[in-house]
C-alpha cells in the first residue's frame with residue numbers, strides 16, 4: 300500500500316489504451332487484463348467508460364465478482380451535462396451503477412473547449428465540476444479529476460484553468476490530474492505549469508496524464524512527477540490514441556531505477572518485461588524489440604568492441620542490470636562476430652561452452668559455414684541453441700523426416716485455391732503419415748507436422764507461429780537466389796525464433812519450422 304507522499308500508478312490500458320489503432324479487447328480480454336494488472340501491483344485500474352458502450356457496462360458488472368488484491372477499480376466518465384441537475388444526468392447515474400470505489404471524471408479546463416466545444420458558459424462549466432464531484436463524493440466515491448487540455452488551457456487563460464482546479468479541490472476530489480490531451484507540450488512547460496497549479500490548490504494531490512505525440516509521453520510524465528505530481532497515468536506499452544499514451548512500463552522503470560521513487564517491490568519490478576509481453580499477447584500486438592528496458596534488443600550487443608567489453612564487465616555498455624526489469628543480456632551473432640560473440644551468446648543462453656575447447660571451435664566453424672550459406676543467427680536464438688547442442692552431441696531428435704509433398708491448386712474457375720501437405724515422419728520409432736490443408740503451402744506443412752506429432756506431444760497445441768518473414772539473399776545470381784526464412788513462435792509464455800535457408804522457399808520454411816518445434820519440445824517436452 301502507498302504512503303501519503305508515495306506515487307500511485309494509474310493504468311488506463313483498458314480505456315485510453317483500447318482507443319489505439321489496431322487495439323481491440325473483448326470483454327474476456329478486459330477481465331483477464333484487469334486481473335493481471337492487479338496482480339502486478341497497479342494502484343488504480345481504469346476499466347472503461349460505462350456511458351460510452353454496452354461492453355464497458357458489462358465489464359463493471361462482471362468485475363464486481365472479481366477480488367482485486369491490490370488495485371482500486373475506476374469507472375471513467377464526464378461531468379454532468381450543462382444545465383442539467385446532476386442527479387438527473389443518465390451518464391452520471393451509469394457511473395454510480397458501475398459500483399466502483401473510484402470514479403474518474405474528465406472535466407473541461409480550457410476556455411476554448413468550454414465555449415467552442417461544450418458551448419456553455421465558463422461559470423456553468425465550473426458549476427458542472429463542483430456539482431458532479433460533490434455528488435459522487437457524497438455517494439462514497441473516491442473522485443479523480445482529469446483536467447482535459449490542462450496545459451493548452453493554462454497557456455490560453457491561466458486564471459480560468461486555475462479556477463477549475465480550485466473548484467475540483469474544494470469539491471473533494473482526491474487527485475487533480477493534469478492532462479496533456481493533445482500531447483503537444485514540452486517537458487519544461489509541463490514542470491512550470493505543474494508547479495504553478497500545485498501552489499494554487501490546497502488539499503488534493505496532483506496527477507499527470509500525458510500523450511506521446513511529440514515522443515515525450517514518458518518524459519512529460521516524469522517532468523510532472525518531479526514538479527510534485529503524485530499520480531502517474533498511462534498505459535502498458537504506451538497503447539493509446541494516435542501515437543499513444545505515456546508508456547507505464549518505461550515510466551515505472553525510470554521512476555524506480557533512475558529517480559529513486561519506489562512504486563513497486565523489487566520482485567514486481569522484475570515482472571515488468573513479463574507484463575509487457577502479456578499485454579502485447581492479449582492485444583495481439585507484435586512486441587517491439589526496441590522497447591526501452593523490456594524489448595528484446597534493450598540489452599543486445601552486436602558491435603565487436605561492445606561484445607568484448609560486455610564479456611569482461613557487463614556494466615561497461617549497459618545502463619542497468621537487465622534482470623532488474625526481467626530482461627536479459629543478448630549477444631547478436633553476425634558476420635562481424637568473432638569468437639567473443641559466440642562464447643558470450645552461448646553463455647547468456649545458459650549453454651556451457653569452454654573457450655578454446657574443441658567443442659567451441661567446432662561450433663564456431665559450423666556457424667561460419669552456415670553464415671556463408673546465408674544463415675543469420677542474430678535474432679534466431681533458438682536455432683543457435685540447437686546448433687550448439689547438436690555440435691556437442693547433446694541433441695536427441697524428437698522426430699525424423701522421411702519426406703513431404705506440398706501441392707498448390709490454383710482454381711481460376713471457382714476461385715477456391717487450396718494448399719495441401721502430406722508428411723511422413725518417424726516418431727518414437729514408428730512411421731507416421733499425415734495430410735493437412737492450409738492457407739498457403741507453408742501453413743499446410745505446419746499443420747501436417749503438428750498433426751503428425753500432437754498425439755505423442757499434446758503440449759504442441761499451445762504453440763503457434765506469430766511471425767513469418769522471408770528474405771531473398773544473394774539476389775545478384777537471379778533465379779538461383781537463396782531464400783532465408785525467419786519464424787517466430789510462441790506458447791503464450793515465451794517466444795523464440797528460428798531460421799532456415801535454402802534455394803527453395805518451402806524447404807527454407809521447413810528448416811525453420813523443424814527447428815522451432817524441436818526447440819519447443821526440447822524445452823517443454
Ligand SMILES: [Zn+2]
Nearest residue numbers: 315480508510
Ligand atoms: Zn488520454
